[in-house]
Amino acid sequence: MLSILHRYTSGRLIILLITEHALILTGIVIAASLQVHLPGERNAGYINIWGGVIVSLVCQLAFYCADLYDLRVVRSMLQVLGRMLSALGAVCLLLAFVVYIYPPLQMRPGFVETSFLAIICGILTWRVLLERGASSMNAGERILLVGSGDTIEHLAREIHARSDLPIHLVGSVAETSSGPLRAVSHVPCVGMLSDLGELIERYQPDRVVIGLKERRQHFPVDALLKYRLRGLVVEEASTLFQKVTGRIPIENLRPSEIVFSSGFRPSSWLRVWKRSFDIVASAVGLVGVAPVMVLVACAIKLNSRGPVLYTQERVGKDGRVFKLLKFRSMRVDAEELSGPRWASEDDPRVTRIGSVIRKMRMDELPQFFNILQGDMSFIGPRPERPHFVDRLKMDIPYYDLRHSVRAGLTGWAQVSYPYGASVEDAKCKLEYDLFYNKNMSVSLDLLILFRTVKIVLDKWGAR
Numbered sequence: 158m159l160s161i162l163h164r165y166t167s168g169r170l171i172i173l174l175i176t177e178h179a180l181i182l183t184g185i186v187i188a189a190s191l192q193v194h195l196p197g198e199r200n201a202g203y204i205n206i207w208g209g210v211i212v213s214l215v216c217q218l219a220f221y222c223a224d225l226y227d228l229r230v231v232r233s234m235l236q237v238l239g240r241m242l243s244a245l246g247a248v249c250l251l252l253a254f255v256v257y258i259y260p261p262l263q264m265r266p267g268f269v270e271t272s273f274l275a276i277i278c279g280i281l282t283w284r285v286l287l288e289r290g291a292s293s294m295n296a297g298e299r300i301l302l303v304g305s306g307d308t309i310e311h312l313a314r315e316i317h318a319r320s321d322l323p324i325h326l327v328g329s330v331a332e333t334s335s336g337p338l339r340a341v342s343h344v345p346c347v348g349m350l351s352d353l354g355e356l357i358e359r360y361q362p363d364r365v366v367i368g369l370k371e372r373r374q375h376f377p378v379d380a381l382l383k384y385r386l387r388g389l390v391v392e393e394a395s396t397l398f399q400k401v402t403g404r405i406p407i408e409n410l411r412p413s414e415i416v417f418s419s420g421f422r423p424s425s426w427l428r429v430w431k432r433s434f435d436i437v438a439s440a441v442g443l444v445g446v447a448p449v450m451v452l453v454a455c456a457i458k459l460n461s462r463g464p465v466l467y468t469q470e471r472v473g474k475d476g477r478v479f480k481l482l483k484f485r486s487m488r489v490d491a492e493e494l495s496g497p498r499w500a501s502e503d504d505p506r507v508t509r510i511g512s513v514i515r516k517m518r519m520d521e522l523p524q525f526f527n528i529l530q531g532d533m534s535f536i537g538p539r540p541e542r543p544h545f546v547d548r549l550k551m552d553i554p555y556y557d558l559r560h561s562v563r564a565g566l567t568g569w570a571q572v573s574y575p576y577g578a579s580v581e582d583a584k585c586k587l588e589y590d591l592f593y594n595k596n597m598s599v600s601l602d603l604l605i606l607f608r609t610v611k612i613v614l615d616k617w618g619a620r
Contacts, residue, residue: 368394486511537565
């Protein structure tokens with residue numbers, strides 16, 4: 158399996174990204190070359206290679222926004238065709254706008270239609286061939302699960318849901334023979350811990366994943382050491398869980414795993430880079446979105462009584478409370494009777510203008526000031542209100558660890574999980590936040606920014 162940014166990524170996805178870029182570029186070249194034979198189009202076959210590359214990248218960006226590269230969402234060629242037509246339609250509108258702004262870029266009649274037809278035929282054919290090839294080879298890493306702890310159970314469910322990953326669970330090994338052998342979700346029980354060496358010989362796994370519920374019992378160190386020296390990969394269940402899901406499971410998380418972990422310690426240059434980026438990007442952002450902020454402020458003032466801006470106490474780095482700025486999207490008396498509570502679907506407290514700006518995330522724009530003055534960063538765990546923090550610290554272990562870094566305008570939890578409005582949602586988001594705190598890097602920040610743009614355009618998760 159291919160690991161990128163401490164997460165497992167489908168090799169098929171990487172192949173699709175590279176080959177489909179070539180197919181799109183080929184479709185553009187074919188359309189240009191066919192026009193050479195049209196009357197009066199002697200120079201129509203000429204195409205600027207860099208222009209073709211740019212159009213190809215724009216097409217792939219549209220495919221990404223249409224979830225064509227989410228192999229868990231797209232499960233049939235009919236879905237691929239429908240999403241591809243929608244994405245290419247958006248590209249057509251973008252090209253029309255570009256030509257309207259700059260007429261010399263106008264393309265010859267039939268060029269766009271021919272190139273898109275070649276792209277659709279090429280990509281559909283290639284995806285069918287790739288799918289059949291992967292199925293016929295039955296490619297995948299064989300994994301044997303050892304134990305019956307909660308982490309093993311959750312790991313089996315996550316792997317079962319990740320059909321895009323080349324993983325084949327050959328079975329689970331029970332820890333004890335007392336009572337009936339308990340199978341893990343979607344995985345048959347193939348034997349007991351005392352027979353681990355024999356089971357490895359029989360099933361020939363590529364990786365053995367350990368997640369024992371009771372750590373004090375006899376552990377087959379000799380058997381694992383023997384096969385580890387022969388090349389077998391031995392891994393803890395929590396480690397594989399992190400690579401598959403992008404979360405750190407907190408049910409069985411031990412303090413030693415945090416203390417002795419290689420993560421959770423951002424380097425000095427990374428802290429300097431993040432702060433420098435925050436200052437520059439927030440200053441440029443404030444200048445760029447100033448006209449939009451003026452329009453939003455006017456719309457709020459005309460739509461409902463009360464102030465335009467809304468300040469709210471939030472908990473930031475090291476537990477320090479600061480005033481977070483937002484455009485007001487609710488009534489002035491929204492929490493006079495109910496007190497602090499999470500937002501819900503079709504929340505009656507939200508005004509008409511507030512509903513629009515919340516879906517488009519425009520209510521968050523004043524937080525550029527919070528970033529500029531150092532209360533927040535662009536990327537980090539989303540700051541929560543003190544009322545909820547006090548409650549969640551009692552209900553969720555390690556909740557305070559999310560405050561070890563500066564709070565963010567967006568974060569790994571925000572781009573990986575929908576809006577949270579319960580303790581269970583907060584627990585799941587904490588697992589994503591801990592993964593970010595452990596693996597913080599420039600590359601991961603750029604990925605989060607890229608995903609944030611897509612989510613804002615999709616209006617996903619807003620309330």
